[in-house]
Amino acid sequence: MESVSFADLDRRAHDLLESHEERIVDVWVHGVRASGFPADPKPEAELRMLCREVLRTMRRVLKGGDPGPAVPLATNVARVQLDQGRAQFEIVVILLQGREAMVEVIREVVPTDDGARIAARASDAVNQVISTYGSVTCSICTSRQDDRRVRVESQLASMVEQSQDAIVLVDERAIVRNWNPGAAALFGYSREQMIGQPMDRLMPPGVPEDEAHDLASEVLRVGYARRSETRRIRSDGSPVMVDVSCTAVRDPAGHQLGVWTIFRDVSERHLLLEAKLQAERLAMVGTMSAKLAHEVRNPLTSIVLNLDLIQDTLRGRGKVHAAETAEIRELLDPIESEVQRIHNVVDDYLRFARLPQVRLAPLDLDAFLRSQMGLVSQELQQRRIELDLGLEAPNAQIAADEAQLWQAVLNLVRNAMEAMPDGGRLVVSTRRQSRSVTCVIEDSGCGMTEDVRVRIFQPFFSTKRGGTGLGLPLTGQILEEHGAKVRCESGPGHGTRFTLEFPLMTHSSAGETEC
Numbered sequence: 001m002e003s004v005s006f007a008d009l010d011r012r013a014h015d016l017l018e019s020h021e022e023r024i025v026d027v028w029v030h031g032v033r034a035s036g037f038p039a040d041p042k043p044e045a046e047l048r049m050l051c052r053e054v055l056r057t058m059r060r061v062l063k064g065g066d067p068g069p070a071v072p073l074a075t076n077v078a079r080v081q082l083d084q085g086r087a088q089f090e091i092v093v094i095l096l097q098g099r100e101a102m103v104e105v106i107r108e109v110v111p112t113d114d115g116a117r118i119a120a121r122a123s124d125a126v127n128q129v130i131s132t133y134g135s136v137t138c139s140i141c142t143s144r145q146d147d148r149r150v151r152v153e154s155q156l157a158s159m160v161e162q163s164q165d166a167i168v169l170v171d172e173r174a175i176v177r178n179w180n181p182g183a184a185a186l187f188g189y190s191r192e193q194m195i196g197q198p199m200d201r202l203m204p205p206g207v208p209e210d211e212a213h214d215l216a217s218e219v220l221r222v223g224y225a226r227r228s229e230t231r232r233i234r235s236d237g238s239p240v241m242v243d244v245s246c247t248a249v250r251d252p253a254g255h256q257l258g259v260w261t262i263f264r265d266v267s268e269r270h271l272l273l274e275a276k277l278q279a280e281r282l283a284m285v286g287t288m289s290a291k292l293a294h295e296v297r298n299p300l301t302s303i304v305l306n307l308d309l310i311q312d313t314l315r316g317r318g319k320v321h322a323a324e325t326a327e328i329r330e331l332l333d334p335i336e337s338e339v340q341r342i343h344n345v346v347d348d349y350l351r352f353a354r355l356p357q358v359r360l361a362p363l364d365l366d367a368f369l370r371s372q373m374g375l376v377s378q379e380l381q382q383r384r385i386e387l388d389l390g391l392e393a394p395n396a397q398i399a400a401d402e403a404q405l406w407q408a409v410l411n412l413v414r415n416a417m418e419a420m421p422d423g424g425r426l427v428v429s430t431r432r433q434s435r436s437v438t439c440v441i442e443d444s445g446c447g448m449t450e451d452v453r454v455r456i457f458q459p460f461f462s463t464k465r466g467g468t469g470l471g472l473p474l475t476g477q478i479l480e481e482h483g484a485k486v487r488c489e490s491g492p493g494h495g496t497r498f499t500l501e502f503p504l505m506t507h508s509s510a511g512e513t514e515c
Contacts, residue, residue: 031100095130166263175199204233219248246260365396386423392429401482420443438500
């Protein structure tokens with residue numbers, strides 16, 4: 001038998017594939033369709049185009065004697081299949097069907113031993129294409145996974161950096177490893193100040209020592225933990241109420257590597273809850289005060305009337321019983337004084353419980369203060385208090401109930417007077433902002449401690465002897481109904497400043513109020 005070289009077999013296989021391309025494609029497509037695989041077959045035109053591309057690539061492989069020409073085809077097919085979400089084995093099955101079609105056609109055309117050897121060389125070329133396709137697909141998958149991982153990591157990093165929440169990563173020893181801008185804004189520590197520092201730096205005095213331990217134990221046990229409201233401390237020492245959520249970071253083996261912790265500032269929610277509870281307490285106190293004041297006022301009125309009758313009787317006794325009358329008056333005077341004090345307390349309770357509904361109307365704040373402060377100027381002079389009236393918000397209109405607003409301002413002014421028993425300086429000033437106008441009432445008196453300052457708007461809290469503790473709560477209630485924000489600053493020996501911020505009226509809101 002004459003020996004035939006591989007080069008000669010490759011050339012003959014090349015020529016057969018070229019001259020019988022359509023026949024091979026027909027057998028190939030029929031074989032794919034008859035096999036019923038894949039379940040979601042390609043369209044006829046797309047499948048025939050793939051078969052032709054594979055045959056032409058195989059001819060180039062046979063002509064050159066190396067698998068290099070198969071790389072572009074394999075790369076293109078792999079990318080298309082991955083983009084379409086098809087499995088790799090679907091293409092492999094189609095290529096195997098093509099190998100069977102080529103062998104069948106070649107054996108038909110050359111029904112000799114040469115035909116078998118030519119078919120074997122064509123089969124080798126198909127196997128090279130399949131092998132190249134597999135390696136290229138794996139490379140593309142790996143590359144895409146790397147790209148996807150980098151993209152996901154980049155997105156996660158961006159999310160952490162841009163989040164308004166404080167997001168902190170700590171290692172298994174509770175040492176800070178990541179500190180985002182949200183954490184810097186919330187706690188006041190920069191990234192450089194916190195990276196490498198223990199997390200318990202944020203724990204304030206007074207928080208149970210086992211809280212952090214309980215959180216860590218829960219995360220270790222179930223993978224996450226949460227505390228809806230707890231305290232932490234900022235860099236300046238001030239406390240902040242936060243919602244804390246912790247999630248474990250684990251390696252593929254399940255070992256804990258650290259913990260992602262998210263802090264959300266819930267101080268405003270906490271203050272709103274406190275305000276709600278305060279409003280509920282005030283409503284209850286108001287109801288009780290009204291009932292109690294009503295029950296006390298009736299007998300108190302009777303006592304006052306009878307005291308007046310006794311006083312009239314004593315005046316009618318003349319000089320005959322002057323000494324005895326003087327002795328009785330001496331006994332009655334303190335009784336009358338105490339009864340009057342009780343009467344004043346009852347009036348305060350009723351005023352607090354029955355504050356009438358505000359009737360808002362446009363009010364020029366500067367003109368109002370200039371006029372009303374004139375009413376107390378003489379009293380201020382008698383107390384040797386200098387009035388500094390710095391009204392710098394001309395024509396700034398607010399929506400106000402003039403009578404009730406003056407009651408609130410007068411309460412603050414009288415408190416300022418009482419804080420300066422030996423004289424001093426009272427400042428009443430205004431300043432216009434873009435959307436509001438502020439009114440400052442400041443004295444040079446004795447000031448308050450922090451413990452007193454935070455309680456001044458609580459009902460029945462008073463530092464005055466015989467005070468009811470309702471003056472400032474009533475003031476706060478009036479200002480709240482005017483939409484004003486109130487801020488108090490004070491310190492022992494440094495006086496007290498109240499800042500009232502009222503929303504400015506717009507032309508449209510003025511019209512609505514007047515209507």
